[in-house]
Amino acid sequence: MRVVIQRVLRASVTIDSEVTATIGKGLLVYVGIGKNDTQNDADWMVNKITSMRIFEDNEQRMNLSVKDVGGEILAVSQFTLYGDAVKGTRPSFSSAMAPTEAKAMYRYFADRLIESGIPIQEGVFAADMKVESINDGPVTIILEGKNA
DSSP: OEEEEEEEEEEEEEETTEEEEEESSEEEEEEEOBTTOOHHHHHHHHHHHHHOOOEEOTTSOEEEOTTTTTOEEEEEEOGGGGOBOSSSSSOBOTTBOOHHHHHHHHHHHHHHHHHTTSOEEEOOTTOOOEEEEEEEEEEEEEEEOTTO
């Protein structure tokens, strides 16, 4: 599993000219699911995302988690995180999980985020989404699970 985490002041997803998800201060999380990922990988990733200390405290040190600051999370599935462009000029996505299984794994991941108690919004799996965000910092973190 691969995720790209961006600390944002706000973020939104638009599908067919309609805003379908929006958050204020928090994390925009792009989620890529690899063909060997398991529910244990998703559990580990959710724990990391929800407890990662990347928000500033009163001394301007990254010492607070999204939970600590009362932030929100916008989760967006993104199979292109598994794009391999080492050879040629067109990426291969052979390391990404097949769509049917990936949708189920993404749902599991999103449900674990919801259970964390942090306000969660989501993109729509496999939809053509327009994602807007204002990156705060900017702070962008890339996490990979053991199977990535």
